[in-house]
Amino acid sequence: MTDKKNNKRPKELESEFKEVYKAWGSAEAEVIKSFLQSHGIPCLLKGLVVQSVHPFTMDGLGEIKIHVSEKDHDLAEKLLKSHQEE
Numbered sequence: 001m002t003d004k005k006n007n008k009r010p011k012e013l014e015s016e017f018k019e020v021y022k023a024w025g026s027a028e029a030e031v032i033k034s035f036l037q038s039h040g041i042p043c044l045l046k047g048l049v050v051q052s053v054h055p056f057t058m059d060g061l062g063e064i065k066i067h068v069s070e071k072d073h074d075l076a077e078k079l080l081k082s083h084q085e086e
Contacts, residue, residue: 017044017067020076029064032080039079041072 020036023029033043047064068076 016070018070018073019065020068020073021066021080023064023066025062026064029066032066035083036066036068036076036079039075041068041076041079043068 021032023032029045029047033045036043044067045064046067047062
C-alpha cells in the first residue's frame with residue numbers, strides 16, 4: 001500500500017511493530033489482544049503454526065507473538081505488567 005504520487009506509505013503504516021508478549025496458544029493470545037485493544041492499542045498476532053490445524057504448544061510450535069506499534073510499546077508493557085501483578 002503505497003501512495004502512487006510519491007511512493008511513500010501512508011502515515012499509519014510507517015511505524016514499526018515490536019513484540020510485547022509471547023502467548024502459548026490462541027486462547028491466551030486472543031485474551032491479551034482483547035485486553036490491549038480495550039485500552040486503544042492495536043495488535044498483530046504472529047505465529048508459525050496455524051492453531052486451528054495444529055492446536056498444540058510443544059517446543060514453541062504453538063507460540064504466538066503479540067506485536068504493537070513502537071509508539072504503543074511502553075504503554076502496552078506497563079498495562080500487561082500491572083495486570084499480571086493483580
